[in-house]
Structure formats: C-alpha cells, structure tokens
Amino acid sequence: MSVRYTEFHPRWYRPPMSVFWWAGRRSYLIFVLRELSSIFTAWSVVFLLLLVHAVSEGSRQYRQFLNLSSNPWMLTLNVITLAFLVFHAVTWFNLAPQAMVVRLRGNRVPRSAIAGAHYAGWALLSALAAWLILR
Amino acid sequence: MADRIILQVSRYRPERELEPTTQEYEIPLNEEWAVLDGLNHVKDTLDGTLSYRWSCRMGICGSCGMTVNGEPRLTCATFLTDYRPGPIRIEPLHNFPVIRDLVVEIGDFMRKLPQVKPWLIHGEDTAAPQSELLQTPADLDEYKQYSMCINCMLCYSACPIVGLEEDFLGPAAIALAQRYNLDSRDEGADERLDVLSTAAGVWGCTFVGECTKACPKGVDPAGAIQRYKLTAATDSLRSFLMPWRSS
Amino acid sequence: MAAEAGSVHDILVIGGGGAGLRAAIAAAEADARLSVAIVSKVYPMRSHTVSAEGGAAGVIKSADSLELHAYDTVSGGDWLCDQEAVEAFVAEAPRELLRLEHWGCPWSREPDGHVAVRPFGGMKQLRTWYAADKTGFHMLHTLFQTSLKYERITRYDEWYVTRLLVDDGRVCGVVAIELMSGRVEMIAAKAVILCTGGCGRVYPFTTNANIKTGDGMALAYRAGAPLKDMEFVQYHPTGLPFTGILITEAARSEGGWLLNKDGYRYLQDYDLGRPEPTPVLRSKELGPRDRLSQAFVKEVEKGRAIDGPHGPVVHLDLRHLGKEVITTKLPFVRELCLDYEGIDPIRQLIPVRPVVHYMMGGVHTDINGATPVPGLYAAGETACVSINGANRLGSNSLPECLVFGARAGQAAAEYAASAASAEPSIQARTQAADERRRLDGLLQRDGGREPISAIRTEMQQAVEDGAGIYRSADTLAKAIDKLRELRERYAVARIEDHSRTFNTEFVAALELSCMLDVADAIVRCAQSREESRGAHQRIDFPARDDTRFLANSLIYRGADGGARVEYLPVTITRWPPAERVYGR
Numbered sequence A: 001m002s003v004r005y006t007e008f009h010p011r012w013y014r015p016p017m018s019v020f021w022w023a024g025r026r027s028y029l030i031f032v033l034r035e036l037s038s039i040f041t042a043w044s045v046v047f048l049l050l051l052v053h054a055v056s057e058g059s060r061q062y063r064q065f066l067n068l069s070s071n072p073w074m075l076t077l078n079v080i081t082l083a084f085l086v087f088h089a090v091t092w093f094n095l096a097p098q099a100m101v102v103r104l105r106g107n108r109v110p111r112s113a114i115a116g117a118h119y120a121g122w123a124l125l126s127a128l129a130a131w132l133i134l135r
Numbered sequence B: 001m002a003d004r005i006i007l008q009v010s011r012y013r014p015e016r017e018l019e020p021t022t023q024e025y026e027i028p029l030n031e032e033w034a035v036l037d038g039l040n041h042v043k044d045t046l047d048g049t050l051s052y053r054w055s056c057r058m059g060i061c062g063s064c065g066m067t068v069n070g071e072p073r074l075t076c077a078t079f080l081t082d083y084r085p086g087p088i089r090i091e092p093l094h095n096f097p098v099i100r101d102l103v104v105e106i107g108d109f110m111r112k113l114p115q116v117k118p119w120l121i122h123g124e125d126t127a128a129p130q131s132e133l134l135q136t137p138a139d140l141d142e143y144k145q146y147s148m149c150i151n152c153m154l155c156y157s158a159c160p161i162v163g164l165e166e167d168f169l170g171p172a173a174i175a176l177a178q179r180y181n182l183d184s185r186d187e188g189a190d191e192r193l194d195v196l197s198t199a200a201g202v203w204g205c206t207f208v209g210e211c212t213k214a215c216p217k218g219v220d221p222a223g224a225i226q227r228y229k230l231t232a233a234t235d236s237l238r239s240f241l242m243p244w245r246s247s
Numbered sequence C: 001m002a003a004e005a006g007s008v009h010d011i012l013v014i015g016g017g018g019a020g021l022r023a024a025i026a027a028a029e030a031d032a033r034l035s036v037a038i039v040s041k042v043y044p045m046r047s048h049t050v051s052a053e054g055g056a057a058g059v060i061k062s063a064d065s066l067e068l069h070a071y072d073t074v075s076g077g078d079w080l081c082d083q084e085a086v087e088a089f090v091a092e093a094p095r096e097l098l099r100l101e102h103w104g105c106p107w108s109r110e111p112d113g114h115v116a117v118r119p120f121g122g123m124k125q126l127r128t129w130y131a132a133d134k135t136g137f138h139m140l141h142t143l144f145q146t147s148l149k150y151e152r153i154t155r156y157d158e159w160y161v162t163r164l165l166v167d168d169g170r171v172c173g174v175v176a177i178e179l180m181s182g183r184v185e186m187i188a189a190k191a192v193i194l195c196t197g198g199c200g201r202v203y204p205f206t207t208n209a210n211i212k213t214g215d216g217m218a219l220a221y222r223a224g225a226p227l228k229d230m231e232f233v234q235y236h237p238t239g240l241p242f243t244g245i246l247i248t249e250a251a252r253s254e255g256g257w258l259l260n261k262d263g264y265r266y267l268q269d270y271d272l273g274r275p276e277p278t279p280v281l282r283s284k285e286l287g288p289r290d291r292l293s294q295a296f297v298k299e300v301e302k303g304r305a306i307d308g309p310h311g312p313v314v315h316l317d318l319r320h321l322g323k324e325v326i327t328t329k330l331p332f333v334r335e336l337c338l339d340y341e342g343i344d345p346i347r348q349l350i351p352v353r354p355v356v357h358y359m360m361g362g363v364h365t366d367i368n369g370a371t372p373v374p375g376l377y378a379a380g381e382t383a384c385v386s387i388n389g390a391n392r393l394g395s396n397s398l399p400e401c402l403v404f405g406a407r408a409g410q411a412a413a414e415y416a417a418s419a420a421s422a423e424p425s426i427q428a429r430t431q432a433a434d435e436r437r438r439l440d441g442l443l444q445r446d447g448g449r450e451p452i453s454a455i456r457t458e459m460q461q462a463v464e465d466g467a468g469i470y471r472s473a474d475t476l477a478k479a480i481d482k483l484r485e486l487r488e489r490y491a492v493a494r495i496e497d498h499s500r501t502f503n504t505e506f507v508a509a510l511e512l513s514c515m516l517d518v519a520d521a522i523v524r525c526a527q528s529r530e531e532s533r534g535a536h537q538r539i540d541f542p543a544r545d546d547t548r549f550l551a552n553s554l555i556y557r558g559a560d561g562g563a564r565v566e567y568l569p570v571t572i573t574r575w576p577p578a579e580r581v582y583g584r
Helices: A026-057 A059-070 A072-099 A111-134 B035-046 B107-116 B137-148 B154-158 B160-164 B171-181 B189-196 B210-214 B221-241 C018-030 C066-076 C083-102 C135-147 C215-222 C266-270 C289-301 C319-329 C331-341 C397-418 C426-444 C452-466 C473-491 C504-528
Strands: B004-011 B021-028 B065-068 B071-074 B088-091 B098-100 C007-014 C036-040 C153-157 C159-167 C170-178 C184-194 C233-239 C257-259 C306-308 C311-317 C350-359 C362-364 C376-378 C551-557 C563-569
Touching: A026 A059, A026 A072, A026 B210, A059 A072, A072 A111, A072 B221, B004 B035, B021 B035, B035 B088, B035 C452, B065 B154, B071 B154, B107 B171, B107 B189, B137 B171, B154 B171, B154 B210, B171 B189, B171 B221, B189 B221, B210 B221, C007 C018, C007 C170, C007 C215, C007 C397, C018 C036, C018 C135, C018 C153, C018 C184, C018 C397, C036 C159, C036 C184, C066 C083, C083 C135, C083 C397, C135 C397, C159 C184, C159 C215, C159 C426, C159 C504, C170 C426, C184 C215, C184 C397, C184 C426, C215 C362, C215 C376, C215 C504, C215 C551, C233 C289, C257 C266, C266 C289, C289 C311, C289 C350, C319 C331, C331 C350, C376 C397, C426 C504, C452 C473, C452 C504, C473 C504, C504 C551, C504 C563
Parallel strands: B004 B088, C007 C036, C007 C184, C036 C153, C184 C376
Antiparallel strands: B004 B021, B065 B071, B065 B088, C159 C170, C170 C184, C233 C350, C257 C311, C306 C311, C311 C350, C551 C563
C-alpha cells in the first residue's frame, strides 16, 4: 500500500475515488438521479405494455389490471415514476440545444428555440393523448 | 485595520508524507488580487517551499488550474474578494495524480492528445503553399468555439468519468478533435472516427455536463461530444443501411 | 518523455514556443535521419507566445510590397537593423504565415474567404494577419498540434536547462534538471538551438509571463557567445496598470485613441501627426511604440496624465468603435478589461500605461540563426539578428519566430548532418559532473540570509530606475553598482525548499541568476551607447549619433565576471539612414 519514496522517483499521490463520489456535489447528484430516471422510464414503458395487453385480453383482464393499478404500492410506484418521467423529460429537453446545433440561413438557432420546440412537441402530444382518452 | 483572509492550502511532500495535509496562511485581502497573487504572496514572503504552476497570469496559458473551494478554477482569473470573508480552500486539480503540493501530473492527457490526430489533415502537398485555403467567416464560425481550448485541464478535473475510467480520452481531447473535424479545410474526419467512436472516446461520455460548466473559455466540450455522438451514430447507421456508399 | 541517463540527440531545441516548435519541425523535415528533441521548462502550450494578441505581418495585398514592409521595419528600427536580414525576413514572412494557414491556423477572413489583414503601428500598408485578438494563442497551438505529427521529435517537458556544455570551442549538449523528480542529466547534442524567449521579468512591470527570465540569453552569454543590442528594451504603450497585462496594439489599429486627463489626443503634440477621426497609418496612435511610450513620460512630466491608484495612467478610448467592432475584432481585450479592471471598453475608458514588453536585443546571430559559437543557434526573441534594430514594429515578432525558427532549424540540421558523433567527450562529462555538483550544493545550501524573492524585487527596481524609458550616465552607473551588490547577496541567499520534487523555489533561484547576468548586460550596454536611438533614450545624449553609433553593441562576458562592450557597424545596403518621420 505505501510505496517507499525513493530519490528521483517521487511517489505521486493518487486520491482514491469514493463509491459515493456523486453524493458530495449537487450537480453530480442530479446527474445520477437523471441516469436513475431511465429505470423508471423503462418501467413506465413496461406498465404501458401491460395496459395494452390487458385491454386486448378483454374486460375481465382489464378490470384486474385496474385493481392492480389502484393498489397503494403500485400507485406510489407510479407516482414516483411520473415524477422521474417529468424530471427526465425536462432535463433532456434542456440539454438538447447543447447537442443539436441547427443553422437557419447562416445563423445559429437560439437554445431557447430548440428547447422550446421540444416542450411544444410534448405539450401537443399530451393534448392529443388527453383528447383521445377523455372524449 | 486592513482586511485579511485565510488560505487553506493543500501540501504534499512525497519525501516525508504519504498523503496531503493542509497548511493555513493568513494574507492581506487586497481588492485587486487574484487567488494566484495570494499564493505568490505566500511563496515570496511566508513560505518559499510552496510549489505550484503559473505563467501568464492573464488566463491564456492554462498553467494555474487548481481546485478552489471545491471548484476547478484558473487561479489567475479568480479573485480573493469573491470569497470574502474566507477561508479559501486551495487544492490541486481533481482526477490527476499529485506530484507535489498543488502540482499535478498531466502526462496522461499529453499521451491521449495525439491519439485523436489534432492537426489539419489535408491531402495536398503543403511544402510551399502558394496561396491560402479559402475559408469564409461562416466556415470559421463552425469550429471557432472549439479552437479556444487553452488545455487548462479544468474540464478533466470536473468530469467524473475521467476519474472513474482510466482510458477515457476526456473532454478537451475530443473537443479538439471536433475542432478539426468541423474545420472546412480538414479531410481527416474518417481517420479520427476510429479513435473517437469507441468506449474510450465519445461513448464513454454520459453527458454529465460539468466540463462545460468548468471551462473558462466557453469551449463547451460537452456540446462538442454530444454533437459528435450524433455524427458517429448517423455515420454507422448509414454504413449499415447503405454499405455500398463510401463513408 | 522519459529520458534515459545521458540521452543523445542530433539537434536539441531549448524552448517550446513559436520559434522552438518551428525550429524543431524544420529540423525534422530537413533530414529524416536526424534525432530532434525539444527541452522546455514548461509544457509547450504554456510558452509565452500564447499571450501575443495583435497579429503577424506578411505582405499579401497587391497594394503592398516587400520593399515597403522592409522600409517600415528599417525606419521603425531607427536604422539599426541588418538590412539584408530584413529583406530576407519580409520575403519569407508571408510564406511562413501561409504555411501556418495550411497547418490549420484559424486566421480571420474577409467575406470572400481570403486571409484578412489589419493596419498596425509604424506600417504604411495593411499587412498584419490576425486570428481575432488571440493571434499568438492560435499560432502556438497550431504549431504545437502540428508538431505532434512528427513522432521523431522527442520532447522533454518540464526540464530546466542550467548549462550549455562546450567542448573544444563547440557546443555539444546541455545539463538539465527534470523538474518532476529533481534529477540532473546531461543531454548530448551536435547542435543546440536557443528559443527561450526574452527577459521581461528583469523589470518590475511587464506584460511578460513569469517564465520570461532570459535563461537562454544567460546560457549563451556564459558559454562565450556575445549578446547584441541589449540596451534596446521595448515598452509597449498600453498595458493595464497593476497587472501589466497587455492591451493589444490592435485596439489602436481598429481606431482607439489615447487621451490625457483633459480628454485630449496628446500624441499630436509629439510630431506624430494631426488627429483624424479614423486611424491614419504611421501616424498618431499608429506610430511606433518607442515614440508613444516616450510621449507618455513627457505627459506625466507636464502633469497631464491621470493619477491612478497605481501611478499615472492615460486613457485608451474605444467607445467610438461601437459594440459590434469590439465584440468581433477585440473580444479578448474586452474580456481582460472586464476581469482585471472591472471596466467595459464599450462604455468606459481603459486606464493604460507603458509596460516592458519585448527585448530587441538578444544572442547575436547571423541571418541563419547561427551564433559565433559552433553548434549554437538561436531564434525568436532570444536572438538578435537584428531585424528589429532599435525598436520593433508590432506584428513583426510572430513572423520573426517562424522565419528564423525555420532558418535556425534548417541550418542546425545541415551542421548536424556533417558533424562528428554526438557522443559526449570526457571534457563534456566532466563539465556535466561539475554542474551536477554545483546544483546539488545550491539545493542543499543551509542558512543563507535573504529569500530569493527579495533580491529579485530589488533587482527589478534597480533595472527600472537605471534603464527605464529615459536613462542617464548617472542612473546607469547606480544600477551597475546595485546589480553588483545584488550578485554578492545572491551568492548567500536563502533556499528554504530542499526537496527535489518539483522545487519551484530552486528553479526561481536559477532563473534569478540568469536575470542578474542579463540585467547587467542591459545596463552596461545602455551605459556604453552615448546617443538616443529608438527605444534607448539618453537624457544626457538626446540626439542620434550615426557617426559613432550606427552599430550594434556586442557584450562579451569577462572571465572575472566583468564584461566588455564592442561595436559592430550596421551594414547599410539599400536604405541609408534618414530622419524617422511619422504623421507627415
């Protein structure tokens, strides 16, 4: 563990990186939560597929599924999932302008426009989904 | 009664200690002094044994990067008054081995840099060029931002992947590769693809984004890397779907 | 690069800045069999070339001609330039700048894609190529990144050369310290090229970085090569007070004005032309740097400068340029003013004053960078060919690095190809062993009285008092005495840090000894030259004296630590000495 210092071969100090490297800094913590949100995103896709499957199997399966969904644990999980989904979408939409450089007539499209376009798309699709479900 | 401020400076003397320790110095809080001026005051009048790198003192040479109160900063462009009343914690840059006091070993970066071929690759014989390669101001704007890197290593200090993955090329090296890829005179994007589109290259980056926040020159290496991911991905998709097309 | 004990190369370049990198590339390209190495006390991208801002001059516009550039340079140098060298320089400058463009340098462009040029001080035509206002930065990084292509170039990063080894009158290598570990090694070479830059840190107030301590000049001086024109020290007219940070001449070439406390463009009182709203070439704010700095001193004497917290200043007014010009052409200037003065040049006046910037003098070389000592070459600010004479024009020094770096690399390659083996002789090994003993002794020195920093500060003040913008026999004699005293005090100075690992105090001590030698050369040459020419102004000899002093001064180190000054007449080929006229 301790390498002896020998003349002309100085021992460099290599600071160890803790397993909890992400906990000490707000920006790192948010990054890790963002990465974690992908698990919940995956879960929401699975949940959606289960819903679709239940619907296709008939009204009894569908009612079973609704009962399952209203279970307090499932409800809690899905509320947390929704929170992470929103967090996921917001952080990625805000980061999108950094990754997408679009030029229109020689000028760079401003960051707010690119992020804004994403939010607009989200709002539009949500409105469409809401209309489909609620009519 | 003039203002004073305390500097808590990380010391490491490999001849006599296994780990860094902290030493405190009290210095005048001069309104115009950068943190570097404070360190120079310590070295010149209080403790000549403090070792650190510095040169231009105007934020262009990239020598004086250190961790100040937990953030990677250029100490010549960071002012004491910003930290009033102090104390100010000064440590070496993160993610690099420490040679001595505030001096870190950047040999790893120097070895990674040539791997991305950060030079203009242009087919024509340039032994005695007769005229310039034309480049409009718009062409120049495409890559100008990425050419501003002063190699200060603050981005490497900020990036957790650099600390976790030994092989990761890192933000500055990849941004510099992009600087050449986007240069209208360059023809070497293909050559760089093999080095960049790997786990040690862009795909090692998980877009933490700290590098861009730390960069004192507005290079936005995170943006450079994500843009390259798009390029590399579309490139491999294209060669998958249309293998007959030369990439 | 891990050096094995006793490495051997054909060519060794000391210094990894603009001149050093260009020399190494030239040597590597000249002969594929040669082993080329660069030794630098800092990583190459930290070299001071990086802070150059304004631009690099090279004739490319049809209205311009090589003859005009040469005349501007010769007259700017008050006829002390070697005219043959100047003609070669102006011819090669555009070629070198083009080569750099092909290597990727991001020169600023005109709308049609051609390289753009801007006006600069003392020049009759627009010929200064620029990369926004970070020309040196872009040039250095282009050179450094291009040098990475040449795997045959070995680099010794953060090695400090302490001595040149001379055997049988020829230079045969160096002794250097690896900063990281403290080990002292001999690196043998057939040819050595000094590209270590100038020595601005000899003065207390300078644009120069901490590393500009005249190491190469001292090494050459101690090895028997003469230093030339050391009395000519350029004060750049516009440096920020307190820090000394450079505000580029480009700010004036884009149209900035220098105003005294009455808001008056005072340069019109100094035979530099009548004020026009837009910049007029070779006039007023675009006059030569020596005349502008001298005008400042006169304004202070008349009580018309502004009293700032760090002494008198004048104002640089960029407000009339407008936001667009400042943010596109002078972004770095704006950044520096905001960070270090808390001032926005778009709306406020910038306080500026003259600051030591460049050494016209240096190691005496011929047109190919060769010094009188066989095997020893020099290029860049370290060398004095001389193309800058008594005063350098802005934007001539970056192409100087390229042109003479390339020439020196080429010449060294030819010399090395025909020279005998580089294996060090017994003589060389003995010298290296002596040097190692000396360095160890210095490092382990116990006791000692004053810290290095105290001696350094006093030296800087002595040189400024003795050899500032205006000098006299009296001030110079005092400076010589003071420097002698400081050398004695240096011999018993205190070294606190006895560590071998990255010992920056030890390096500072070695740098100080170089600075003391160089400072001595400066004041002695200034004392000898009894006339006023360009940047060397004597209150007791206010006129230019072509009968006695149309010659370069050469200073040789004496065996006893003294020195002798000789004169080498300037070869006048095309342009006989005339009156230096600006603004008319």
